Amino acid sequence: MTDHIDTLLDQMTLAEQVQLLSGADFWSVNAPDRLGLGTLRVTDGPNGARGGGSLVGGVTAAAFPVGIALGATWDPDLAHEIGTALAAEVKSKGAHMLLAPTVNLHRSVTNGRNFECYAEDPELTAALTVGYIRGLQSQGIAATIKHFAGNESEIERTTINSDVDERSLRELYLRPFEAAVKDAGTWGIMSSYNKLNGTYTAENAWLLTKVLRDDWGYDGIVMSDWFGSRSTKPTMDAGLDLEMPGPTRDRGDTLVQAVEAGTVDAATVRRAARNMLVLMDRTGALRDLRPHHEVADDRPATRALIRRAGAAATVLLQNDGILPLAPQGTLAVIGPNAKTARIMGGGSAQLNPHYSVAPWNALLDRMGADALTYALGCTNHRWEPLLTGDFEVAYRPKDQPDADPVHTTTTNGAEMFIIPPIGDGTLSPSDVQVTLTGTYTPTDSGTHRVGITATGPCAIYLDDALIVDGRDWQKGRTFFEEGCDEVVGTIDLTAGQTYAVRITVTARSGDNLQFTALRAGIGKPMGDAEIAAAATAAAQADRAVVFVGRSGEWDTEGSDLEDITLPGRQDDLIAAVAAANPNTVVVLQTGGPVEMPWASDVAAILQAWYPGQEAGHAIADVLFGDAEPGGRLPQTFPAKWSDNPTQSQDRQVYPGLDGTVRYAEGLLIGYRHYDRHGITPLFPFGHGLSYTQFALSDLSVTANDTGASVTLTVTNTGDRTGTTVAQIYVSEDAPQVPRPDKELEGFAKLSLDAGEARTVTIPLDHRAFAYWDQDTQGWRVDAGTFTIHAGLSATDLQAQAAITLENWTGAA
Template identity: 65%
Template sequence: MDQLLRELTLEEKVSLLSGEDFWSVPAVERLGIGKLRVTDGPNGARGGGSLIGGVNSASFPVGIALGATWDVPLVTEIGAALADEVKSKGAHMLLAPTVNIHRSVTNGRNFECYSEDPILTAELAVGYINGLQGQGIGATIKHFVGNESEIERTTISSEVGERALREIYLFPFEHAVKKAGTWGVMSSYNRLNGTFTSEHNWLLATVLRDEWGYDGIVMSDWFGSHSTAPTVNSGLDLEMPGPPRDRGQKLIDAVKAGEVTQETLDKRVLAMLRLMDRVGSLDDHRPFVERADDRPEHRALIRRAGAAAAVLLKNHGILPLTGNGSVAVIGPNAKTAQIMGGGSAQLNAHYRISPWQGLVSALGETRLSYAPGCTNHRFEPLLRGALTVEYFANQTLSGEPVHVGTMEDAQAFWIGQVAEGKVDPLHFSARISGAFTPEVSGEHRVGIYSAGFTKVFVDGRLVADAWTHWTKGRTFFEEGCDEVVGTLDLTAGHAHEIVIEFATKDFATLGLAAFACGIGRPMGDAEISEAVAAARAAETAVIFIGRNGEWDTEGSDLDGILLPGRQNELVEAVAAANPRTVVVLQTGGPVEMPWVGNVAAILQAWYPGQEAGNAIADVLTGAAEPGGRLPQTFPVRWADNPAHSQDREVYPGLEGKVRYEEGIFVGYRHYDKLGMTPLYPFGFGLGYTDFSLSDLVIDDSAFESDGRLVVSLTATNTGARAGATVVQLYVSDDASGEPRPAKELKAFEKLHLQPGEQRSVTMLLDARAFAWYREKARHWLVEAGSFTIRVGQSSADLPLTGQVTRSTTLMLPV
């Protein structure tokens, strides 16, 4: 590497520190240095296409679903499979995993993150990274650090104390560096305590490199660099995407002016060369090819992982479904496969299996009836069908189009090359035309939202106008407006002409142009009555409700955790008609459940990837165990959450700041502190068999000398069928000199046991498991005194306890 570094010119060195385009770092052909390519994750490898369309890819369970598995070997296996996916897209790095903490239940990106707990998050991240990098594909753990909400995320300052940072928010990144040796770290968009993380010297130099010994690269989030010399000097190696905004000639000039030293520049370049060597791009000169590689083994893994993630929250003897009775399949998510969240994690899946399809395969269609009941969409259903697109090399739709193309549906995410390069991607206009033929006559709603100016005309009449009074909203990563909706009556069987006019506008942070247009028919009392009739006529009613990727999405937090639309009303009505009602929830986090006492069973299925319906049907029918346990506490109501406050600076933020007032008391730590009983506790989940834990033994022979413990116990499957459980170990500091949580998860193990099988479980704890971080002294401290070890199957079910004591304090370095 050193010899190659010496051969590079200043211009060539600078070229390696920023993207050439949206997904790649340029080659240096003179020296035979190949191009480095990256692709979005974390629940698949989308490849070089935009967020919409593109080459088909495998869609794996989302982050919170992987968090719910509590299964490090399984997540490692998924990481290795994702390495295959990245290779099929001609890339060398995956922009994953996402390890930000579930601080608030309303964060729009919680679905993409593992947990509210740093230990669970960290261990799963290590498995994911080991799986990826074991196959030669670089991981890019993100977002470093403090991106726990999506509101004003590109500018807001996350105000977080150092103790909370060290104990909660930095911990997964530290684990990834020290235990997995991650090759990539992505800085977050936000500021941390006033300074953008992409130029935060304490974060990138002091903590990451000096204290943790990191030797990989730090790349910016897309358009997340805000300066030239400050980012380079602080430790940001790579500005993405390209062409560069802050580097290129600006960096060349900064080096010549002495604002960036040659030594600092060489450190950044050497890190890039080291990465390119690790991932094999240094000598990769193959033609760029993207494949839609639909592998049977990946299909099987996704299906297995989806079942392993499903959390059975309630079961009054109704699941698994047995016998030959009829089943009413009800709800807005029944015939729609909700497989992933929205934003940069979305991709064009090979296929999508809906719960209806899964149940048809498992039970046969003759046993099933169907009623939608109500809707749960945030935006009107996407207009689909053949559409013609005329592109204009101006922003006024004037003159002759410079290019004519087609669309399969009325949505576009234009970034990079547009219209085969015949228009400036930030300064153009387009006219999209087609037809919509309704199935039912009557009132319809036409919705449009866009990062740009848009109007929708139906049969020549302006129906929805997001142009004249365009206002910034919460779509398209906060570059778009909120949906504008108009209503009109349409005639069944008649092809109504649809024309959408679009023009680009100045962007705030992210240089993109986008729109989506939908047409839908409102549902009302008649549809709920139809669902009630179906439920009453069937032996069992299964309601598929929740949210979708319009709600759980990057770039937009939720307003609360009530189910959208009339879904709660639907559940109440169906449960009143049939006591054998099962609720299947698909969300990226908790929801309030006012009907919890009225239904027989509740299954949380998350967004489990392209095999969603098959995985859900496997669990409902007993072909697979509901293997998941909650990675996030489910509160009774949104107001119980630790981030909920009357002080807007605490959440959602005020005047450019969001203050982490709760400090270390995140998730279950908060509920324990207040003595508050949640709806469902962290780590909770039922199965189709029972387990007992016994014979707790604590070996504390090394506890006084270096703070280590060995904890062992016996787990037994006491039920009649094979199943899974998670043994969870929590530590309590019985008399700390500073406020500490009542208990903290410090170790866990996922077990799969046959009926009657016993297994010994051994868990090792190091000194950090007992330490807290002293901000002023800048070290970790294990205090003298007693600690209680608690072991069980959820944070609220810890029957095995033991106590250990040390007589001296132990100070640990950062």
């Protein structure tokens, strides 16, 4: 099957083989022209194919629900559908490989990238991962599962050392990757930035060769995260096939010389080049000689899938009977997320969507203007609201700030992420001074706050007066930890008057990433009057729906959250509205849990995550009962932040100390921690209500040659069709080694008509009962009795059954 690959390798010079092992630019790898071979193109990301170019702007793309929303569906079949649809999106961007999915676990509730990952549990994550990858690769598009491994926080992520014992790695953090290799046959894996037990993952031979290839039999490629390769010989010897992005820093001539000097074995280069050619052959890139072309492919079927998936991800946390909403009566629509479509998180997963639907627009379409009132109440910005409008952009060498521009362009909005090439490519993003010029016309008079974040010294001028002075630049937590924290100035402005705006940023060479970025905003602070107006609107309506949460400014790559309170004055807003109208529904849009001091005061709470471009429609479908709230929590929602397992007094446990973060909790992450320590969460893992009711019964378990078979009956005891997830947890009655109280090992998602009962069978293999035996370096089941728990959440366990098993051992 691969003889032609070996023939190609035989025809290649050493330099041509080496050419395959690093990017040609930010998004592609060129094979040797001499042999008539094509170009491999890759694209971000997990919730949509952004295409080439910058993280901001570009050709529009379909925006799917984010990872934690897909996790909340508990539906591997839906993940397969989404993977299949994403393949078409990748092809529309002229690419062959999607940099997705992201499958790191939710170790902490404050990880800025939790929104991009599926769950706190490895089995749920693994099941969704397999569905997603199978769908994607069935269409000839390669998956790139990431980030391998130990990347459960964004703090100091490019240098931090994750100190994790092997048992926790094998049972928790490596499990989704193992399933991707063994069960889905993923074609790509991306190493993480961090060190794992003292060695950068891109140089970690135990991880990339011993575990990945020797233990699991992996036959795909391993690529670095962007700028995550730091060496030549260590990465080659460890098994890192591809350095990204290009142009190369550690390979190219340097690698050729290392082979010629005998420092790196030529066979190592050939093996990595062979892996790359196999990937290009699998995806069709090997003979793809077409010029690169990207199109916006806005398909009706994709729109419908995204809308359906958004509803399937929505979790009904509590409901006193107010939901689904009756179509009659008046509705006060309140909050900072009501008229803004919160569709995705921030960082490399963001894209330019075909369109986005805000909840207000969906409700307006459904109820009409006469039935609705609106009040903002407060804001939830992390930074000042983005300066919008058209800006002229001028690029100059940073050592010649007064020279004529070497390149000019325009941008809509004062937000830029600058990567090569700039113009004709003669100017590097690390050597540029950027000036944006435009105008701003305020709608209100008074004191305004003007702010900027940037990756180098920066300033904002209004009518040539210096308003924001960031020229004394200091590194902060923006732009993947390469940008400053927001620098803010104030100015009194007059409504209706137009002011000239000039923004300057001077590039600096990033510590770990090579780009220049900026974001500038302006806003007028809000006070008590806006909350009072929202309460008045609620009091005058039959019902109120408050749309609150976060956005991609908060839930973003490169920065963890500082806590899990709702930003700004949103808690005050909810409390005021609930006091004014007891028929208040809260719709949360976040990438994870928040504290809810008002939970007992509101009639219902919906967790809607970031559900993609059809956000408003999906939320309205659930609010009015056109769709079931199909989601179940993939992450425990604690009553307070300090209940989370990583909230230790020891900073080594989180966020890290002296360059190391120590996973001292071991196996006890997520619900395992709450079980062991007797902590009652606000809402448990697996929780989610329906618009009907369900019961589990007739649980039985039978041992067999592969492990066991679990059978149970699920009954819809209510009066309408509904969806539920039957969850199977396993505990060992008398473990010989420390084990969690119980662990999720299987589940089934069902839709049942009113009164319908269905018997389901869930297979459990030996691994469902096993633990990692460090001494034998394999899996082990000790003879004894295990209890099977069937439930509708980690705390709603409705049936138990016992099974006795014999000793069993399995290879890694």
